Amino acid sequence: MKDAYERRALLLHLGDVLEAVNRLMICSGDKQGKQTVHEAVAAHDSLKGVPLLMHVSPSMATRDFVEHATAAFLSWPRELLELELDREQLARTVQQALFADNAxxxxxxxxRLREAVAWFGADLKPIETSQRPGEVVTRADTEQPDPLARDADTGRPDSGDIERDNGDQSQASRESVENGGRLYPSWPWKSGV
Structure with a gap:
């Protein structure tokens, strides 16, 4: 049950990050994104209550923040729905994208995040200086098929046939989903479930 609450806390944090990106884009009058995040926070009271913006490097430009935050949290929705959570990967993508030069x-x-999720970032080794912020490699990058790939024979989009990869398990999995069984365990914070 604790895992479900931790996933919920991380999902809420993701929402906060998206809100921070949105507010920063609205408040930043610098169309080229050269204004630093800290300058934008100093100029707009509505940004002062967003802790993430104060944790990033003082020299990070608003445009860079938007790009790096997107890279940092892109895989979170998919990762948070996995049966087994890759805790290190969740933290590593954020560390590499937003905090590479800002220990x-x-x-x-x-x-701050450990107030809600005690294990976040635990035992994560420091970033090597050769790793640059834009070079975030996620587990999904190495496992997921290219969504724009085309079947060589038909020219139609390749569906990444899961049934072919999973063999006999695919029929049982499909039946459990199709017959009304729950794909994910029930979320404990939903009432009436």
Missing amino acids: QGWQDYVV
């Missing part, structure tokens, strides 16, 4: 900001961010 203190990373530590401050982790301390």
Whole structure:
């Protein structure tokens, strides 16, 4: 049951990050994105209550923040729905994308997020300086088929036939989903489930 609440906390955090990106884009009058995040926060009271914006590097431009935040949290919705959570991967993508050159900001961010999710960032090794913020490699990047791939014979989009990859398990899985069985365990915070 604790896992479900931790996933919920991470999902709520993802929502906060999306809100921070949106507010920053609205408040930043700099169309080229050269204004730093800290300058934007100083100029707009509505941004001052967003802790993530204060944890990023003081030299990070607003445009860079938007790009790096997107890269950092892109895989979270998919990862949070996995049966087994890859805790290190969730933290690693954020660390690499937003805090590669900002160890203190990373530590401050982790301390704050651990108030809701005690394991977040635990035992995560420091980033190697050769790893650049834009070079985030996720587990999904190495496992997922290219969504634009085309079947060589038909020219139609390749569906990434799961049944072919899973063999006999696919029929049983399909039946359990089609017959009304729950794909994911019930969420404990929903009433009446």
